[in-house]
Amino acid sequence: MQATGTSHQALQAIWKTVRAIPRGQVSSYGTVAKRAGLPGRARLVGYALKIAPSGLPWHRVVAAGGRITFPKTSRQFAEQRKRLRAEGVELTGGRVVSEASISLDELLWKRP
DNA sequence: TCGCTGACGCATT
DNA sequence: GAATGCGCCAGCG
Numbered sequence: 001m002q003a004t005g006t007s008h009q010a011l012q013a014i015w016k017t018v019r020a021i022p023r024g025q026v027s028s029y030g031t032v033a034k035r036a037g038l039p040g041r042a043r044l045v046g047y048a049l050k051i052a053p054s055g056l057p058w059h060r061v062v063a064a065g066g067r068i069t070f071p072k073t074s075r076q077f078a079e080q081r082k083r084l085r086a087e088g089v090e091l092t093g094g095r096v097v098s099e100a101s102i103s104l105d106e107l108l109w110k111r112p
Numbered sequence: 113t114c115g116c117t118g119a120c121g122c123a124t125t
Numbered sequence: 126g127a128a129t130g131c132g133c134c135a136g137c138g
Contacts, residue, residue: 029120041120048119063119064121069119
């Protein structure tokens with residue numbers, strides 16, 4: 001790892017943002033990307049999560065609208081749903097209830 | 113160096 | 126509601 005310096009910073013920014021997500025709350029890739037200073041690079045967030053270190057609350061990151069991107073048959077789908085429910089996040093099928101994903105832009109990232 | 117791929121987002125059909 | 130296409134651009138072979 002060396003040339004990854006530039007993006008490495010972006011990855012850390014993404015991880016930092018993900019860690020900043022309060023328990024019982026979820027955020028979307030696009031929101032995280034934007035908050036990490038990478039607007040429009042939601043895919044980078046996906047990559048960041050893929051290579052994310054253990055301990056990162058990746059399960060708090062869902063697709064736009066609070067939808068889970070994984071197929072229902074996926075093991076991660078079940079795990080993410082399980083973890084979210086364990087934190088008090090309500091889920092309906094493969095989607096997070098609006099209350100949890102409520103205006104992320106308003107509840108979360110409220111910068112004074 | 114070039115080209116494909118991709119934990120996505122959004123518009124459209 | 127589900128499927129498809131296009132865009133954004135950083136990794137990786």
